[in-house]
Amino acid sequence: MSCASVREHLPELVRGDAPPGVSDHAAACEACARVVEGARALRGDLDAWTVPPPRDDLVERALAGMAMAALASPERGAARPTTDLPPGAPGPLGELIPFPAAARPRRRSSVEILTSAALGGGGPVSPIPPTRGQLALRLVTQAAAALLLFGVCTTFVAVFYPAVVHAVEQRRLHDCQERLREVARAIARYRHERPDAPALRGPALRAALVEGGYLDASRLVCPGPRGHDLGQNSFVAELPAPDPADPARLPGGRPVCWDRFGNHAEGFNVVYADGRVEVVPVEGLARWMGRSGE
Amino acid sequence: MSSDPGVRAGDSDEALVARLEGGDPAALRQLMERYRGPLHGYLCRLLGSSDDADDLFQDTFVRVLRHAARFDRGRSFRPWLYSIATNLARNTFRSRSYRDAVPLDRPDEDGCALVAQLAGRGGAPGDAAERSEAAGVVRAAVDELPEKGRAAVVLFYYQGLSYDEIAEALEIPVGTVKSRMHNAMTRLARALAPQEELP
Numbered sequence: 001m002s003c004a005s006v007r008e009h010l011p012e013l014v015r016g017d018a019p020p021g022v023s024d025h026a027a028a029c030e031a032c033a034r035v036v037e038g039a040r041a042l043r044g045d046l047d048a049w050t051v052p053p054p055r056d057d058l059v060e061r062a063l064a065g066m067a068m069a070a071l072a073s074p075e076r077g078a079a080r081p082t083t084d085l086p087p088g089a090p091g092p093l094g095e096l097i098p099f100p101a102a103a104r105p106r107r108r109s110s111v112e113i114l115t116s117a118a119l120g121g122g123g124p125v126s127p128i129p130p131t132r133g134q135l136a137l138r139l140v141t142q143a144a145a146a147l148l149l150f151g152v153c154t155t156f157v158a159v160f161y162p163a164v165v166h167a168v169e170q171r172r173l174h175d176c177q178e179r180l181r182e183v184a185r186a187i188a189r190y191r192h193e194r195p196d197a198p199a200l201r202g203p204a205l206r207a208a209l210v211e212g213g214y215l216d217a218s219r220l221v222c223p224g225p226r227g228h229d230l231g232q233n234s235f236v237a238e239l240p241a242p243d244p245a246d247p248a249r250l251p252g253g254r255p256v257c258w259d260r261f262g263n264h265a266e267g268f269n270v271v272y273a274d275g276r277v278e279v280v281p282v283e284g285l286a287r288w289m290g291r292s293g294e
Numbered sequence: 295m296s297s298d299p300g301v302r303a304g305d306s307d308e309a310l311v312a313r314l315e316g317g318d319p320a321a322l323r324q325l326m327e328r329y330r331g332p333l334h335g336y337l338c339r340l341l342g343s344s345d346d347a348d349d350l351f352q353d354t355f356v357r358v359l360r361h362a363a364r365f366d367r368g369r370s371f372r373p374w375l376y377s378i379a380t381n382l383a384r385n386t387f388r389s390r391s392y393r394d395a396v397p398l399d400r401p402d403e404d405g406c407a408l409v410a411q412l413a414g415r416g417g418a419p420g421d422a423a424e425r426s427e428a429a430g431v432v433r434a435a436v437d438e439l440p441e442k443g444r445a446a447v448v449l450f451y452y453q454g455l456s457y458d459e460i461a462e463a464l465e466i467p468v469g470t471v472k473s474r475m476h477n478a479m480t481r482l483a484r485a486l487a488p489q490e491e492l493p
Contacts, residue, residue, distance in 0.1 A: 010480065011475040011476060011478075014479055015450065015451055015454075041483075042482060042486060046432055048431075049339070049429045049432040049436070051335050051339055053331065054331060054334035054348070054351075055348070058330055059327055059330055061348065062351055063322075066352060066359070261323070
């Protein structure tokens with residue numbers, strides 16, 4: 001290790017990961033010892049420059065912002081109006097909830113009832129043992145009845161259960177949209193009554209709306225599955241800065257409140273200042289963003 | 295989200311980009327969570343504003359999403375990400391008068407940074423003032439560096455990138471990175487300790 005290479009490694013000395021041999025050389029060379037000492041002092045100075053940690057909800061906000069950008073862009077293939085909610089297939093929620101087990105304890109007794117009725121064995125037990133033919137007939141009948149019952153149950157579950165799950169999620173989406181409209185109305189009223197109020201977001205805006213009597217706190221909670229866990233954090237709300245042209249009004253096309261990413265399995269609600277609500281499908285976001293050019 | 299069953303915690307960045315290219319939004323979230331602290335800190339230091347860092351964090355991942363298909367699988371994701379972020383920060387920096395803005399961590403008239411006051415960490419008030427003053431001095435010294443030298447210092451010292459990664463992120467040769475780093479460190483050492491000169 002030479003003096004030149006010690007100076008060459010000044011950045012690593014500052015960062016504290018200089019190659020081995022530097023300290024050995026510095027111990028024997030006064031000039032290099034001063035370089036090492038200076039690097040250590042600089043490290044102390046640089047460490048003093050700290051930055052605030054990111055918000056806890058930075059990722060959620062960014063994802064929400066990306067969805068908003070998708071909505072705001074002219075290439076809005078992924079966005080659907082409220083009136084055009086996706087029909088048919090159940091979303092991921094339906095796939096995540098397992099179907100009830102096909103074999104239920106009750107079925108056996110039902111089969112027995114059916115077969116015994118079919119074979120006329122519903123009364124007292126006959127003292128005469130059944131013949132081979134009777135036994136075979138009973139077995140075949142029982143098997144057929146079991147198959148029939150199994151088919152009926154499976155069909156019933158396959159047809160109706162996803163539909164029920166889908167309906168529940170649609171209901172939640174709809175309720176969420178209603179709440180978002182209420183939030184948008186509250187924000188619009190707040191701006192109308194306080195045209196000089198600065199831009200607000202997050203807890204400050206929630207407090208202003210609730211404490212000012214513009215909105216009941218319960219309406220700030222998404223009715224979706226995550227609403228219970230997130231509470232008032234389940235929506236992201238923003239009061240834009242006053243428009244100099246008309247400070248008492250909000251620009252109609254401006255989003256003022258939206259769902260946290262993942263509130264709903266099927267989509268992502270956003271309400272605009274004029275009360276219009278749209279839903280962006282979660283799974284469509286990445287594909288949409290991926291195909292849109294610069 | 296970490297609880298997402300679709301994303302394994304051990305997935306490499308490059309594997310996540312591949313999944314992202316396939317249209318898996320869970321991979322995007324995983325990448326964003328992974329770089330939440332480092333990338334935000336980088337942007338915060340470059341721009342001097344936490345709110346602007348929030349915005350550019352989002353914009354950076356919009357670019358990642360859009361260009362995931364163009365990502366060269368043979369390369370590392372981290373410098374690519376910082377390259378995108380650096381370019382966006384550079385554009386933002388040029389388009390706005392950042393020099394005139396008062397960042398949160400720059401000392402105000404009383405010599406106390408707003409961040410230190412807001413953070414409310416332990417220690418005596420005098421300590422906080424000294425810390426924030428020192429932070430402001432460092433920031434001012436780094437701000438005085440040429441633009442690419444500034445990004446190189448932050449990437450090297452605060453983000454822990456290697457010379458090769460910085461070269462990739464800043465799209466300059468490794469030798470240039472080394473010389474810029476050396477010059478930047480020397481200038482910083484002089485700016486922060488003017489009474490002592492490095493030999």
